[in-house]
Amino acid sequence: MPREGGARQRALVTGLAWTTALGTDPASVWDRLLAGQTGIREVHSDHPLRSLLAAPVAAPGPDGGTPRQRQHRITVDTAARALADAGVPADAPGLRLILGTSLGPHFDEPSPVEDAPLSDWADDAARALGAVNPPWSVTTACSSGSDAVLLGLELIASGGAELCLCGGVDVLTPAKRLGHSVLGTMTSTSLRAFDQEHDGTVLGEGSGFLVLESARSARARGVRAHGVVSGAASTNDASGLTAPDPGGATAAAAVQQALRASGRRPEDVLVVNAHGSGTVRNDEAEALALTRALGDGPLVFATKGAFGHTLGATGAIEAITVLLALRSGLVPAVVGLRKPAADCARLRLVADRPAPLDRTRPAVGLSLTLAFGGFNTCLVLEEAPHDGIDSD
Amino acid sequence: MTASTATETETATETVLLIGSGSATDTPSVPVLRPIPVAARVQYADPASWTVAAAVENALAACGPDRRPTADDRIGMITVSGSGTLETMRSQAERVAAQGKISPIRFAGGNPAAMAGVPCLVFGFHGPSLVLSMPVAAGAEPADLLASTWLRTKRARFVVVAAHQAVAADTHRARALVLGYGVPAPGADRAIDLPDLLTSGLLTSGSLPQGPASE
Numbered sequence: 265m266p267r268e269g270g271a272r273q274r275a276l277v278t279g280l281a282w283t284t285a286l287g288t289d290p291a292s293v294w295d296r297l298l299a300g301q302t303g304i305r306e307v308h309s310d311h312p313l314r315s316l317l318a319a320p321v322a323a324p325g326p327d328g329g330t331p332r333q334r335q336h337r338i339t340v341d342t343a344a345r346a347l348a349d350a351g352v353p354a355d356a357p358g359l360r361l362i363l364g365t366s367l368g369p370h371f372d373e374p375s376p377v378e379d380a381p382l383s384d385w386a387d388d389a390a391r392a393l394g395a396v397n398p399p400w401s402v403t404t405a406c407s408s409g410s411d412a413v414l415l416g417l418e419l420i421a422s423g424g425a426e427l428c429l430c431g432g433v434d435v436l437t438p439a440k441r442l443g444h445s446v447l448g449t450m451t452s453t454s455l456r457a458f459d460q461e462h463d464g465t466v467l468g469e470g471s472g473f474l475v476l477e478s479a480r481s482a483r484a485r486g487v488r489a490h491g492v493v494s495g496a497a498s499t500n501d502a503s504g505l506t507a508p509d510p511g512g513a514t515a516a517a518a519v520q521q522a523l524r525a526s527g528r529r530p531e532d533v534l535v536v537n538a539h540g541s542g543t544v545r546n547d548e549a550e551a552l553a554l555t556r557a558l559g560d561g562p563l564v565f566a567t568k569g570a571f572g573h574t575l576g577a578t579g580a581i582e583a584i585t586v587l588l589a590l591r592s593g594l595v596p597a598v599v600g601l602r603k604p605a606a607d608c609a610r611l612r613l614v615a616d617r618p619a620p621l622d623r624t625r626p627a628v629g630l631s632l633t634l635a636f637g638g639f640n641t642c643l644v645l646e647e648a649p650h651d652g653i654d655s656d
Numbered sequence: 657m658t659a660s661t662a663t664e665t666e667t668a669t670e671t672v673l674l675i676g677s678g679s680a681t682d683t684p685s686v687p688v689l690r691p692i693p694v695a696a697r698v699q700y701a702d703p704a705s706w707t708v709a710a711a712v713e714n715a716l717a718a719c720g721p722d723r724r725p726t727a728d729d730r731i732g733m734i735t736v737s738g739s740g741t742l743e744t745m746r747s748q749a750e751r752v753a754a755q756g757k758i759s760p761i762r763f764a765g766g767n768p769a770a771m772a773g774v775p776c777l778v779f780g781f782h783g784p785s786l787v788l789s790m791p792v793a794a795g796a797e798p799a800d801l802l803a804s805t806w807l808r809t810k811r812a813r814f815v816v817v818a819a820h821q822a823v824a825a826d827t828h829r830a831r832a833l834v835l836g837y838g839v840p841a842p843g844a845d846r847a848i849d850l851p852d853l854l855t856s857g858l859l860t861s862g863s864l865p866q867g868p869a870s871e
Contacts, residue, residue, distance in 0.1 A: 310756060311756040311757075366767070366769070367745070367767065367768075370742065370745045370749075370768075371745050371748055371749055371752070371758075371763070371766070372749050372752060372753075373749065374742060374745060374746045374749055379739075381738035381739060381789070381790060381791050382737070382738060382739065382740045382742065382768055382789040382790070383738065383789055383790040383791070383794075386790075398794060400788065400790065400794075400795070400798045401788065401789045401790040401795075402786060402787070402788060402789065403740075403768045403769050403787045403789040404769050404772070404785070404786055404787060405767055405769040405773075408769075411786050415786070415798060415801075415802065418801060418802060418805050419798075419801060421805075422801060422805060424801060438752055438756075439748060439749065439752045439758055439763070442752060442756070442757065442758040442763075443758050443760065443763035443764075446758060446759075446760040446763070447760045447763065447764060497784065497811060498784040498785065498786070499782055499783065499784060499785075500733065500772075500773070500776040500781055500782055500783065500784070500785040501776075501782070502776045502777050502779075502780050502781055502782055503697075503777070504697050504698075504777070505697075505698055505701075505764045505765060505767070505770060505773060505774070505777070506764045514782050517782070521811060525809070525811075635769065636764065636767055636769065636770075636773070637767060637769040637770055637772065637773025637774075637776075638773055638776055638777065638785075639769060639772075639773070639785060639786075
């Protein structure tokens with residue numbers, strides 16, 4: 265079914281890579297997720313915090329470094345791996361980089377260059393990679409990674425590009441830890457998304473990148489696809505700078521619109537990666553949104569208990585987890601979930617052990633992100649076609 | 657401020673329409689209005705975000721009573737800014753380094769995403785929204801792509817596209833366009849050039865308007 269008023273959205277994912285607190289190799293990290301492992305641990309802070317828990321990554325290059333240096337290294341390393349996975353040289357003439365971050369290094373280490381734009385980190389990464397075209401830089405707080413994918417999908421669908429590298433990056437910094445501590449969004453115990461004892465999130469860091477490609481380009485190159493991004497949509501709660509719409513109506517609308525764009529119905533969705541930040545207000549609003557949009561059909565999982573909340577990277581990282589779930593037929597359990605909170609109990613949350621997907625149905629999954637500023641973004645992801653790459 | 661009314665693109669079929677435009681300048685001596693009813697929910701926002709909100713208000717007013725989008729319309733919001741909320745982020749970075757402290761309301765209100773989040777909150781925009789954190793001249797292309805796609809696919813009935821620039825220390829300027837989709841009025845101008853519309857009056861140097869809302 266074509267989307268309302270235009271050509272169908274569709275882009276193949278021909279490359280992917282991530283940097284997470286559980287590692288960088290997609291298959292190994294996926295195994296660790298299925299095993300219920302977590303990358304969250306106590307991390308020193310020079311300042312008092314509600315919790316010392318965090319989910320740091322092993323950044324490439326020398327130990328330490330400033331937030332800006334770490335953001336640069338993680339971006340370039342992850343992006344290069346995603347492009348290599350796709351078999352696309354970074355200097356490919358038609359390649360567009362679409363890079364998202366939430367706060368990046370800016371709250372700790374503004375650019376040393378006066379009047380440097382917020383996109384300087386993206387420009388630096390593009391130069392280091394050798395990209396020909398200037399990058400596009402996106403920020404929608406914790407939906408930044410998802411919105412980078414959304415923008416890439418629109419660019420591919422419009423015919424404006426055949427290849428995009430899309431994703432998000434964020435680094436763990438003192439200002440972010442202090443900010444979430446004083447805002448009260450940081451847990452004082454541990455991250456327990458959708459659990460009746462949930463009381464906040466744990467910050468992480470990392471990156472996720474997907475190479476989106478038109479079917480025509482992928483066919484011409486003779487490459488395989490990890491999956492398909494078949495739809496995307498976003499809405500704004502207009503409710504508060506840090507609080508979601510408590511009824512979840514606008515987040516539900518993002519899900520419904522993304523499904524319409526993909527030509528899929530709610531009952532087609534097998535699995536959802538929820539934002540699952542672990543804050544009471546976010547979990548409750550998201551549970552209402554998913555129930556409103558999808559009923560109690562799909563399996564729901566969340567990965568912040570393993571990766572921490574990677575802020576601007578989280579949407580891209582979680583899109584990759586959905587693709588891996590669709591491919592493996594297994595959905596990891598929500599780390600930290602013991603007994604669902606009353607408002608979340610209608611969700612088919614995966615707890616205790618991985619759950620199998622129904623392999624008799626087309627493999628369709630969603631990733632949903634809810635962000636400060638009211639930014640709700642939903643991506644529709646599907647398994648790669650078994651019978652070759654079809655037409656656009 | 658003056659209204660820009662119905663200019664237009666492409667063919668006689670449905671296309672992107674410019675419904676209205678507006679600008680705003682924020683200086684320490686003449687700040688833009690921080691709407692009081694909203695202030696209860698926005699304890700702090702960077703001056704850049706308030707400047708964008710003021711430009712949006714002026715653009716909405718320029719649409720005229722018959723064409724002004726209402727809260728029931730699905731309205732999208734795109735903001736393009738190279739400097740974003742750096743003013744707040746720089747001040748808080750200094751505070752973290754010197755005192756090991758951060759202001760919770762400035763941490764929340766200094767997020768660059770608030771450049772679109774604040775206008776959505778002020779005017780009740782529930783459509784798709786996004787900040788392109790890049791210089792206006794470069795960000796106009798993706799803004800054009802998203803706005804036209806959201807309108808054409810009915811993801812939004814109207815899309816407000818705003819461009820912001822810090823033109824001097826403590827001085828912010830923003831320009832906003834209200835875009836719709838439909839059949840252009842007979843005799844209307846045919847082509848809108850979004851990059852030109854966004855940047856005209858924003859990137860040019862010279863004397864700044866004296867009022868909080870001017871075009």
